Amino acid sequence: MTAGIRCMQMRGGTSKGAFFLAQDLPGDRDDVLVRIMGSPGEHQVDGIGGGHPLTSKVAVVAPGDHGVDYLFLQVVPDRPVVSAAQTCGNLLAGVGPFAIERGLVPVAGARTEVRIRLVNPHESWAVAKVPTPGGEVSYEDGIELTFPGGDREIFPTGRRVDRFAGVEVTCVDAGMPVVLVRAEDVGVAGTESPEQLEADDELRAIVEKIRLEAGPAMGLGDVRESTVPKVSLLSAPRHGGLVSTRTFIPHRVHAAIGVLGAVSVAAGVRTPGTVFPAGEGAGVEHPGGTATVSVELDETRMRSSSVVRTARKLADGLVWPRPATKGPAPC
Ligand code: NQM
Secondary structure (H helix, E strand, O other): OOOOEEEEEEEEOOEEEEEEEHHHOOOOHHHHHHHHHOOOOOOOOOOOOOOOHHHOEEEEEEEOOOOEEEEEEEEOOOOOOEEOOOOOHHHHHHHHHHHHHOOOOOOOOOEEEEEEEEOOOOOEEEEEEEEOHHHOOOOOOOEEEEEEOOOOEOOOOOOOOEEEOOEEEEEEEOOOEEEEEEHHHHOOOOOOOHHHHHOOHHHHHHHHHHHHHHHHHOOOOOOOOOOOOEEEEEEOOOOOOOEEEEEEOOOOEOOOOOHHHHHHHHHHHOOOOOOOOOOOOOEEEEOOEEEEEEEEEEOOEEEEEEEEEOEEEEEEEEEOOOOOOOOOOOO
C-alpha cells in the first residue's frame, strides 16, 4: 500500500484547504493532489475536497530565505486540473499558524510575526501576526494580514474604464485580478443569492463574455481555462459599507468574497473615475456579511493593505491519494 502523506486540513477565512510542507509532497505533485482531493468528481466523495472551489484548495508551504514560502494551488473539483494561476488570501490566513505548528517559525511572544512570500502568480509578500499566547497558536483570535503594496499599478489595462462585450467595466488588480461591473448593467440588482445568480444562464453568458475579453487586456492571456480574472457585480451598499458585491470566481458565485478579491474591489471603488466610485470606507459587503479591508492608495498605486481573518486547524495526520491506476468514480 502507498504510504500516507502528511497533511493538515485548515479553514482559512471563508475557505478550507489541505496544507502540506513542500518536502512531504512527491515529484508528481499535481497528479497526487488531484487524487488526494478527489477530482474529477462533482462532490469529490473519493477525496478530501468539498466539491466546491472554496473547499478544494491546497497550500504548499516551505522554509524561505526571509520567512516561509506559500504556493497556492486550486484543485478544480470537476476536472483533473490543478491551477497555480492565482493565489488565495483566505487560505493565506492558515499559513502562519501552519508554519508555526510545523516548526518552521519559532513562537515569539504573544503574537508571532510570520513573513510569507506568496510564490504565485508573481512574487509578493504578506506579514501575518499570529496570536500565540502561552507559547502556542491560538485559533480564537483574528490573524492580521498586511500586504505591503510596493509601487504596484492597480489598473492593468492602463485605464479606469474599459468596455467589454458592450458593458463598461473597471479592470483592477490589487492582489487578485478582478473585473468590476455595475450589477444593473448586466440586468441584475446585485442582491440575489449566489444560487440565483448561478441559475441565470443569460447572466452567466454575459459575465463570461466580459471575462474572456478582459483577460487578454489585463495581460492574462487566453483565460478560458483560467480561474482569473474574477468578475464582481457591484451595487449600492445596504449595510453601511462601501459597496455591495456578488463575485463570480469565475464560474461559481462566491458565498462571501476572497480576501485579495475584496482588496481589489476596495481599491477599485475607492479610486475616482472607475465604474463605481464609492468614496471612503472599508466595508466590502458580500452575500455572507461584510469584509473589512484597509487599503492605502497613492493615486493608482497600492501602498499597502490589511485585513483580519481567522483560521482553524481542523485535522492533522496522513492522507492517502486514490491509487493512480484507479479511475475517479468510486463504487
Ligand atoms: O481573493 C476564492 C477565496 C478565494 C480567493 C476565489 C481569495 C482571495 O475566498 O484572496 O481568498 O476567488 O477563487 O478563498
